[in-house]
Amino acid sequence: MSPVEGRRAHLLTAAAVVAFAVFLAVADRTFDAFTLRVLNLCGIYVVLALSLNLVNGFTGLFSLGHAGFMAVGAYTCALLSMTREQKELNFFLEPILPWLARVTVPFPLALLAGGVAAAILGFLIAAPALRLRDDYLAIATLGFAEIIRVILTNAQPVTNGALGLKGLPSFAGTGVVWACAAAAVLFMVLLVRSAYGRALKAVRDDEIAAAAMGIDVFRTKVVSFTVSSFMAGVGGALLGHVITTIDPRMFTFMLTFNILLVVVLGGIGSITGSVIGSFAVTILMEALRFLDGPLDLGFVRTDGRPGLRMVVFSALLMAVVLFRQRGLMGTREFSWSMLARAGLLPRAGRSGAAGGPHGAA
Amino acid sequence: MTLPLFLQHLTNALSLGSLYALIAIGYTMVYGILRLINFAHGDVFMLGAYLAFYSVATFLLPWWAALLLAILLTAAFGVVLERVAYRPLRDSPRISVMISAIGASFLIENVGIVLFGGRPKGVTVPPVLDVKLDLGGVSVMSVSLLIPVLTFAVLGALVWIVQKTRTGMAMRAVSTDLDAARLQAIDVNRVISFTFGTGSLLAALGGIMWSYKYPQLNPLMGTMPGLKCFIAAVIGGIGSISGAVLGGFLLGAIELLTIAFLPTLTGYRDAFAFVLLILVLLVKPSGLLGGTQVEKV
């Protein structure tokens, strides 16, 4: 069977995108608030997973500081998009910095600012941290994320400290979230297939050889890290505005762990994997919520035992890494040819029989 | 800042530091041999404390028996952990092992939440350790005196094992070059199991002592100390046992003395360790007592 490529593939992709957009529009109108939120959470996780995959999967750096960048993005966006009244409502313990109270910008700008703030932070961290070896890089980035969290918890006049910010304006609707998700996917696909993407993978596969071929390894890593931080900042901002409250306790290592789970499950180094993983984990996360509540399985009865859900997820992560390290997709990407080989695509109009121009080789 | 007050702070710093040291040793031993950051180590610390607690509370053992039982059980757990979560990945890329370690850490923590419940449990401190001593204007709980003594005793024992016994020599061989050690007919698996067992035993001891000093147990009690103790090990020189002890004391001292002199920074306490870590990694990544490492092409 011939591979599905060229115009046919493009047409199929366009059709799929349109179909999904229609689905989203319908969902936005008909789904109840809870289900819609889960759907949008999937979209946010797509952005977050791709940002982590960019650094960990495609550049080969083990960064564990994602929650920190998300926090910076979330707080920046929130503080810029909230109105003065909303801020004053929150900062009852200690007044917010005056100039900060006055600033309110349109949401798209605030979102962008969140990304940029996270990117700047990422750039500053990258310079020292990326000179370290894998495991040290992991701990250093984890350390930075913790430092950020502690600062956010203590900077009362700026962030409202441990109280967090409540009542964030709900600008992050279905359209915004999925537009960002689509942009993230598009960007990643284009990047990975380009010469720059090749350079990233070369750095990942063999840094020494990459340098010998003229690639500025350090600079490539820094750029990758900075772009990833930008995406994480946007993702964090979206998350905050969908949930409409943020506080430092949201941005712990557990959050990074969730995203890591998505990436590992889907396949480190696969965009398709991250997308599928985002849906799978987000939906599973909600579906298994019952595990944290009272259970009645007939033979076993428990009162609410929060934590059982995370037990399942931790075990899942370990199972994947122990038995199927490459995750669902490994480093492969989706292609229409895959579906065709599995017999899931309707045959092209002209030649169905073997022996025709598109027949089996 | 009066002298007695300063001495008070110093004593606190000493006992916190030795707790950190006990836990840091486990990290450094495992990293030295496997180049693995055992993220689950802090949770092993928690496990030891809980096992001791339940031995007393549910099985009504005397405290010293509970302690013994707990540290032995935890040592065994450490060995099992290595077998299940790390050994299968020994030839895999390091990222995979690290992910497994992170997964194991979360798994243990959440199993703890499920089994033990998220609400803190109060520990009854053994009477002999609950004595308030007054030494020249400084009031110290007896437990705070015992901990440093215990730490140094343990350190001495470990140094003796590593330098003077066959097992210790095997450990040093494996940490220098695992494949070469294998070729010398050293049973690498046994050495690694021994390392994990010992490290976990020490973590359990640390956890139990911690629970005597801060008598509130919760399943997440190991997370932050775990991270800090790894940092302590890095500061002192990862792979070096004396480095871990030095790092532990240094961290404890810096943490408590900084807050003592600058109380406004109390909220930032947890961040000190991380700031120190970043400084060390920038200036001398091999740590205070570590040697320089060369990577062969």
Added chain:
Amino acid sequence: MALLETEQVTMRFGGLTALSDLAIRIEKDEIVGLIGPNGAGKTTAFNVITGMNRPTEGRVRFADENVTGLGRHQISRRGIARTFQNIRLFRELTVLENVLVGCHAAIAPGVFSSALHLPGYRRREREARDLAVSLLREVGLEGNASDLAVSLPYGKQRRLEIVRALATRPRLLLLDEPAAGMNPQESLELMHLIRRIRDRYGLTILLIEHHMQVVMGVCQRIYVLEYGETIAHGDPAAIQNDPKVIEAYLGAQ
């Protein structure tokens, strides 16, 4: 003016002196050999020349420029390319992509110009592809272009690594044991290949090899190292009869 010159290059790792007073001189269009028993410092010499290690003492001059201490990628962009003793291909990339990585400096992709597929980028990428394909054709690998590099048999992998280095359009090519693991037939083909690419691409070549047939057959001059020191230097005939060289090799057994 020599194309490459090392001036009293000494490389010490802690207590170990890997290279001592290395003074190599290579003229344009030459094929020069670097031989010696294992551990003599040959690969270390390559590492110093290509910027992977900064020499403890001494300088490296390339095309009359002091390149000591430059970054690895900077040296590559100045026109020095290399292959590796233990083949270092990019495992998750195809054969063609491996070669294309060599064209990286020529394409000079920015992260945004790549992602957005700007016209300038697209043109340079096309040119790079043409070059890559012609290079593959040079060594008979154009049929394997879409295969994963690591799926190739050993001999083909070595050839791939060589054309990948060629893709960087070097003036000086450093080959680290290209004939390792080859049978006599393959070694002969390799010798032809080396001469062919030298002529066709205007290269100067420095070659580390243990395969004496290849070294003597293809090199115009040879340097002999032992324990970091240069113990002999001359044309193949002189080297073959040099008693110090013979002793170094026999003594090493």
